[in-house]
Amino acid sequence: MWMTPKRSKMEVDEALVFRPEWTQRYLVVEPPEGDGALCLVCRRLIVATRERDVRRHYEAEHEYYERYVADGERAALVERLRQGDLPVASLTPEERAARAGLGLCRLLALKGRGWGEGDFVYQCMEVLLREVLPEHVSVLQGIDLSPDITRQRILSIDRNLRSQLFNRARDFKAYSLALDDQAFVAYENYLLVFIRGVGPELEVQEDLLTIINLTHHFSVGALMSAILEALQTAGLSLQRMVGLTTTHTLRMIGENSGLVSYMREKAVSPNCWNVIHYSGFLHLELLSSYDVDVNQIINTISEWIVLIKTRGVRRPEFQTLLTESESEHGERVNGRCLNNWLRRGKTLKLIFSLRKEMEAFLVSVGATTVHFSDKQWLCDFGFLVDIMEHLRELSEELRVSKVFAAAAFDHICTFEVKLNLFQRHIEEKNLTDFPALREVVDELKQQNKEDQKIFDPDRYQMVICRLQKEFERHFKDLRFIKKDLELFSNPFNFKPEYAPISVRVELTKLQANTNLWNEYRIKDLGQFYAGLSAESYPIIKGVACKVASLFDSNQICEKAFSYLTRNQHTLSQPLTDEHLQALFRVATTEMEPGWDDLVRERNESNP
Secondary structure, rough: OOOOOOOOOOOOOOOOOOOOOOOHHHHEEEOOOOOOOOEEOOOOOOOOOOHHHHHHHHHHHHHHHOOOOOOOHHHHHHHHHHHHOOOOOOOOOOHHHHHHHHHHHHHHHHOOOOOOOOHHHHHHHHHHHHHHHHHHHHHHHHHHOHHHHHHHHHHHHHHHHHHHHHHEEEEEEEEEEEEEEEEEEOEEEEEEEEEEEEOOOOEEEEEEEEEEEOOOOOOOHHHHHHHHHHHHHOOOHHHHHHEEOOOOOOHHHHOOHHHHHHHHHHHHHOOOOOOEEEEEOOHHHHHHHHHHHOOOOHHHHHHHHHHHHHHOOOOOOOHHHHHHHHHHOOOOOOOOHHHHHOHHHHHHHHHHHHHHHHHHHHHOOOOOOOOHHOOOHHHHHHHHHHHHHHHHHHHHHHHOOOHEEEEEEEEHHHHHHHHHHHHHHHOOOOOOOOOOHHHHHHHHHHHHOOOOOOOHHHHHHHHHHHHHHHHHOHHHHHHOOHHHHHHHOOOOOOHHOOHHHHHHHHHHHHHOHHHHHHHHOOOHHHHHHHHOOOOOOOHHHHHHHHHHHOOOOHHHHHHHHHHHHHHHHHHHHOOHHHHHHHHHHHHHHOOOHHHHHHHHHHHOOOO
């Protein structure tokens, strides 16, 4: 159990006290409320008052003011800022052009546009300025959006974002990895490695760590080496790794040869925690639909969609379907992407509602319609639509980030209870929870009034039972730490006698503290544990860091997958692994590039 950590006590953190010398050093003052630090430049309140947080804000946002170095200049600057007189950063025209060019290149990457489209954007801006502001056309002279320059700038932004991530990673108390090998680019497969780290103040950072080309790292051993190299580059050791979230492929979770087994074996040492692994968060629809698609319905529907996109584009009844299809995976019909899109409950539900129109269309183009006369296939279709809709609802709940793994595990447990209920309802032929299946059964009863057995309950009970076993297998590690999750999410109602011996004294002291109870009621969990003293509650604080470092949603993986499927055309062009990594980092990160650093880097490389 996590409650008895195998590593030594964490370092004692610096005190949460505002220091007067920060005013001149970082241009901040103590706010009237007394909590945090108020930036004099942007008037933003920095909630966590540790020097590293104040320094990080200053270096990321206001490093321009480092040019005021002399004591007299610095004091005069502070006084002007106090009076609201903000010195304007006197950027040269060349620096302004560089910042604009970098910003446009980042926007091109976010929208998945090719390198060559920068020239088109330049021409659009030139036409606009000539017509609207002809006196300002000259500002475009220093902006270069040629393909080569655009590529270089995207790589520069990637290096800057990666440097920021590595700087923050040094302060991580714990971290987890998410390994997604279900993504694809053109004809090559890649492993996306995401990291979720927790700093001293329980500030959570989720970002792309690296991309690994699976054609160059085919064996599990090669993958393991590449991941360890990425961790070493980021200054992270396996001793701080808490969790591992993966897909459900054999490459990841093979019993003896999967990457998870190798990672756990590598992480076993006297100073390591047990690595918590769960494989259901990523692409939940892929994890489960293979178990419930008992009649290979997805493959059949994929063929129908391809026919519609090639021969039925002008049919008005299919416009909604085609619009949603193109919004999800673009105009190109890619078999793997199409199948993944179809496995989402909302999509299947839409296709099910158009089944009559589908049948008429297939007849008109001379395609087979044998499935529409097969009552078993129709019942399987209705059942698949219903169960995937339930899974979609669960996936939507798991997509909510910043709720911590305890809340996500509650959603998993609730869904497992619903599966038990579904079992009983199917056995009783109660189709309340299966509206699509009920609709099919009602139609078949009207057509076959003499047939008493329209569908086989045992068939669907077996499928639900298989699904239950899959959930139990993929989330068993979270059940192992269930008490830790309950303690984290509700420390004041957790009975000390049920807690491990090592934490009972701290837990009793915590529950007796009225001030902490008041803070717990008015703050969210992250803020509450951020303010909890590591000196007074080292074990509970350690548990909080570990739980907070576990991936609580599939949001960042979904963001990457959505970016990939929307921009297949761009990403299918010849791109190096370095460029792919840059594009995915820009598309998934929440960090802002350090524009001043990028401009300075450009000036140093072009003196």
